[in-house]
Amino acid sequence: MSFKWLKRYMPRSLYGRAALIIILPVVVVQLVASFVFMRNHLRDITTQMTLTTTREIAVVLDLVDEADSAAEVLERADLLMAALLVGFDPVSEAAVPTSDDIGMFDYSAHVVREVVRDSLPQTLAVEMPDNRVVRIYVSTRHGPVEINFNRRRVTAAAPHQLILTMLFFGLLMTAIAFLYMRNQLRPITRLANAAEAFGRGRIVPYSPTGAIEVRAAGGAFLDMRARIERQIEQRTMLLSGVSHDLRTPLTRMKLGLALLDEEDAAPLLRDVDEMQRLVDAFLDFTKGASEGEPEKVDIKAMVTQVVEDAKRAGKDVSLVETEGEGRVMINALAMRRAVENLLGNATQYGTKAEVSVVLTEKSMRIRVEDDGPGIPEAKRVDAVKPFSRLDPSRNQNRGGGVGLGLAIVNDVARAHGGVLRLGKSDRLGGLRADIVIGR
Ligand SMILES: Nc1ncnc2c1ncn2[C@@H]1O[C@H](COP(=O)(O)OP(=O)(O)O)[C@@H](O)[C@H]1O
Ligand SMILES: [Mg+2]
Known part of the structure; x- marks a missing residue:
């Protein structure tokens, strides 16, 4: 049996899961315990209460059976009625109900009926139509009699109070647990x-806090971050130093060469x-993404500007499609350099380039397509x-680069x-390069 389907209904956040793990067992235990307790306790x-009452009634009925006439019955019963707080009325045979009247889900009423019928064998019918009154019809030597009394005498007053108390404290404890x-x-x-x-290339202040496991993970993260930072720094220093x-x-060689005659x-x-x-x-590559700061940038405007710059430099570049609006949190300097690199490749290996920008709620895509040979999938x-640099024959007479352009973009x-x-570009047949980032 697999519980995979259950996964879909599980909360996804750690918070929700922890809540479930803590609260579910508590609620189940409370429900079961209170249900079992209430049932036995109530029963x-x-x-007990019903037995006490029926014993009193039995005494009255004994006296009634001993009486010689119906008139004597009333006289004797009247005296006791007041003492026992029990109503006592002789009724005609026709007035006796043929069946008991008891609420289907009235648990204590069922218990009362059972006890009454057990301890008063002469019972004809039991009626408990509401929460206030109990009517018992019994047969006597002088005909049927209706006995009625307050229901409070046989059932506990407020059994739901326990449940309310439990509910209240349960909620209170849950709230405290949540906060904690x-x-x-x-x-x-x-x-x-x-x-x-x-x-994403940003370094935010962080110091490990919380439970030791979390602290350990935090400490490991800090070590890792420091090591990566050191390596990036070393790489940058090495390359930029050399460059x-x-x-x-x-520059000195250039000056020296200017002194030689032109042909040589x-x-x-x-x-x-x-x-x-x-x-x-090299220098461009070392700067890569590390130069500049993230800021809210109007991508459309930025790409438009890069395209205009390329046009002014005599390249066949056009912005064909833009979709969506808004600013995106990016490092403008780095992103600009990336797009420029893609455009540079497109016009270097192809003859024309088309750029498109798509912004959605969740992501941003800058696409550069060209009509060059493209790059085979492998x-x-x-x-x-x-x-x-891919096989040099493809790049003949195109002033091959260093092979750092796409690395920078990446x-x-x-x-x-x-x-x-x-x-592969559907529109132009050459390379299609997409920069996709989440917002
Ligand atoms: N738009 C393109 N069309 C065809 N090939 C490309 C394109 N862009 C890049 N390439 C291939 O990918 C290789 C790496 O590109 P890049 O990193 O920009 O280096 P570079 O342009 O300096 O050679 C290039 O040598 C070229 O063979
Ligand atoms: Mg290039």
């Missing part, structure tokens, strides 16, 4: 928030330019790795908790 009390539990769960939520923020140090001698210098100048381009690409993973997408997705 005992009702039986919320305090216990808060450290977990804080850890989750800190981890999520770090996943910076290369820049100065490159031209190929060397091209090489130096090329090297300068590579160094710039090579898409490689293309995204740093320093990867970095930026991930730093925003999103992804870079590569595919």
Whole structure:
């Protein structure tokens, strides 16, 4: 037997689950215990009270049976009636009900009837139409008699008081437990928030609090975060250090070459330019997603601007579709660099590029398509790795890059908790690159 289907009905948050685990058993135990207790307790009390009353009635009935005439019956009964607070009226045979009148769910009434019929064998009928009165019809030597008395004499006054008390204290304790539990769960939520923020490239202040297990997880997270930060920092310092140090001698070489005569210098100048381009690409990569701060950005306006810039540089680029409105929390500088890189690739490997932006409640997608050769599915993973250039024959005469463009885009997408997705363009037949991030 599998309980998988149950999963769908389970609360999804830890809070809800903990509440369920604590409250469900308590409620069930309380219900069962009070039901069993009430039943037995009520039965005992009702039986006792009914027996006391029927014993008194039996005494009266004995006297009635001893009487010689009906008139004497009334006389004798009148005296006792007042003393016992019991109503006593002789009735005609026709006035005796043919069956008992007892509420179906009136538990104590059933007990009363049982005891009355047991201890007063001459009983003809028992009526308990409401909560106020009990009527018993009995046969005597002088004809049937109706005996009535207050129901309070045979049943407990307020059996529901126990349930109300239990309910009240149950709710009170539940409320206290809820408050306490919320305090216990808060450290977990804080850890989750800190981890999520770090996943998106933001570092929020966090110090481990709460139960030792949560503290341990928090401490481990802090260690991990520190290590990753250190590594990123080292990578950045290494690459930017090398790049910076290369820049100065490159500039000096350029100056030196300017002094040579043009024919000899031209190929060397091209090489130096090329090297300068590579160094710039390294620097770009090291800055990657780490430069700049997250802010609320109007994506549409930003993409429009990037497209306009590319157009001004003489590229065949157009913004074909935008959907949805609103600002998104992103690192504008990094995102701009990512889109520029995608556009750069599109116009480098194809001849025209089309850009579209889709904003929904939950996510944002920037898509760049081109009419170039695209990237075959098997090579898409490689293309995204740093320093990867796909087989050079494809890139002939296109001024091959360093292989860092897509790596930068991927970095930026991930730093925003999103992804870079590569595919084949339906519109233009070339590469389709999507940056998708959650809002
Ligand atoms: N739009 C595109 N169309 C076809 N191939 C592409 C496209 N963009 C990237 N590529 C391939 O992916 C490789 C990696 O791209 P990228 O990281 O930008 O490096 P780079 O452009 O510096 O060579 C490129 O060498 C190229 O072969
Ligand atoms: Mg490129």
